[in-house]
Amino acid sequence: MSNLTNTTCPDPEQEQLFVGVYSVVFIFGLTLNLTALVVFFRNSKSRSHTTVYMINLAFADIILVCTLPVRIYFHGGLGLLNARICEFTGLILLSNMYSSIFLLMCISFDRCIAVCFPLSSLVREGRKKAWCVCLGIWILTIATSLPIYFQQKKDNTFITKHNVTCFGGVPEHATKRATLVSTLIVGFGIPLTVMILSSWGLIRAISKSTAVQTSDLVDSGRIKRMIITNLAVFLFCFLPYHVMLLLIYAYGHPCPLLTAYRYSLMIACLNAMLDPVAYYFTTETFRRKMEVETVRKIRQMNSHSSDGNNRSRAPLTS
Incomplete structure (x- = not known):
């Protein structure tokens, strides 16, 4: 999102x-x-708690x-845009970007506790509340976005004939101290932090599981690569945007920073295209490797392992 402002750095090649x-x-x-x-909806019978977050x-x-x-x-410079349209679509984009961030965090955390504590009744009961968690995320992101929209709604001017403001301006609200800190x-x-700790916990659980390391039914290397890939996609998409907000707050908004900010927001939007690949399709591969009967057998192997460590379990179908 960008507030309406005259500070822009138009470049025809960048626009293309x-x-x-x-x-x-x-x-x-x-x-x-x-x-x-x-x-997801066609396979509703086999829907897991993690699938709720994915939906x-x-x-x-x-x-x-x-x-978009x-x-x-x-x-594309196709015409004039109303200020209200700019603010509304900008807020919708940011609101859903943070919804995605929180949901990705929940997916990572849910997978971690499912793997590390497969027999915990408390964990099983907590995972059943996935819909409640999702509802809370939607309420949080919408509730924090609406006040900003109604504040900006007072300004209903039109874009100049050069069409250089709107999405080309300074993210003034996002770089205010209170907003930036939160x-x-x-x-x-x-x-x-939750995703890093969850990824570490998953990799640690897989590495310490005797059943996983000795079983031909589970490709532990592929699962680890999936975990690392998901975390890398998250960092690639969202880290540049937040770094640019911090730099704009610290150094103002010269053209190089504004240009970098626009690129970072574009990179953040790539996440909407990468999520299905990084989460859905890799999860389907994960599922095919870990059918229900396989999971049961590995659990039994773990329960009789010599170290008696109940937390050293094989990954579960998420």
Whole structure:
């Protein structure tokens, strides 16, 4: 999101790049996430708790990519845009971006506790509340976005004839101290910390599981690569955007920083296209390796292992 301001750094070649990338993200992001939703709902009988988070993640990504045609229109210089449209679509994009961040955190955490504590009744009962957690995430992101929209709604001016403001301006609200601190800590810092710890816990559990290391039924290397890939995608998409917010707050908004900020937001939008690949399709591969009967056998092997460590379990179907 960008507030309406005259501080921009227009560049025809950059505009073409934004049009091209946003178009690709819109087409593939919409197609892949809709495909994922169709598969999820067709396989409702085998739906797991993690799948609940994935369904909500797909919805969040679909809503995000549906705002991209407005950005394509803007960067393509196709006409004038109303200030209210700019603010509304910008807020929708950011709101769903943070919904995706929180949902990715929940997916990682849910997988971790399912693997590390497969026999815990407390964990099983907690995982059943996935829909409640998702509802809380939607309420949180919407409730924090609406006040900003109504504050900006007072300004209903039109974009200048050069069409250089709207998405080309300074993210003034996002770089205010209070907003920036809450964004960096709650919106990004905590989810990143949870994902790193969850990924470490998963890899540690897999490495210490005797059954996984000795069984030909489980490809532990592939599972570890899946975990690392998911974390790498998260960092690649969202770290540059939050670093740029911090730099703009610290050094103001010269053209190089504003240009870098616009690129970082574009990279963050790539997540909507990468999520289905990084989470849904890798999860399906994971599932095919870990059928229910296989999981039961590995649990039995673990329960009779010599170290007697109940936490050294094989990964479960998530």
